Amino acid sequence: MIGMVAPGCVRRRMLVRSQPAGATVYVDDQEIGMTPVSVEFTYYGTRKIQLIRDGYETLTVKQAFSPPWYQFPVMEFISETLSPWEHRDEHVLDFQMEPQQILPADRLLERAQELRTNASYGFSPALPQATMQPSPTAVPGSIDPGSYPTPPAVLPLPATP
Template sequence: MFHTRYLSWFHAIAVAAGLLLISSGCVRRRMTVRTNPPGATVSVDNQLIGTSPAATSFVYYGTREIRLEKDGYRTETIRRKVKPPWYQLPVLDFVSETLWPGEIRDERIIDVEMVPKAVEPTENVLGRAELLRSQAVGQ
């Protein structure tokens, strides 16, 4: 009888551990890049993710290189550090990634104001071209 009681406790603990592993959580990480005006082509770490507003999932925290391109606007390349939240710090990340019941969502939004291209008047460009041409011929 003594042996049977421990065996039933062992089974109960094994079932509880199995349920915990089955229902174990995870952290879903997502980064959304929004631009003003919308419609810019967005690349993160040299990977095209789409047209803004564009979103992508990510696994690791750290510095990301974001490139934005849109006709009539200056091409922007920015570096943004994505810091881990407190529950992703060493030791705590084991709990949040494997033992926490349910899902944890880490949503990051990056807003960028696009700058219009400065269009120089044609006369200025032609004037500089003539000046350079005359300097080259005079040498």
């Protein structure tokens, strides 16, 4: 009976902003929109937030959302069912995106020459670990990185006649 008289509730919302604006935002591998974007959430805890924008480094953050005092046991029941007021729990997340690093042509040529010189002496460096960047149409996390074979650690040298 009291629940019908007291329309209390809790509204949980997060606002994600980025500098520059216009980054695609994924929360727990689900696209929610482009910054600035606001979305409601139900549960507290740690969320994976990922921002992707052309020309900028992909930004992935594990963001913890802690409940306010009125969301702890017993108080939660009162604030969600018996309180006559609406409680708002709003989280504003601001992110600064870094421009994508483009290797200068002279440094790229220098590195290529190093690799050629080392290969002529029989030394081949280990391959770097590949980092998978999602395409604009793919949802991050939809491809299991463990499903691909790992590359060899050292490239074989070509046979000389």
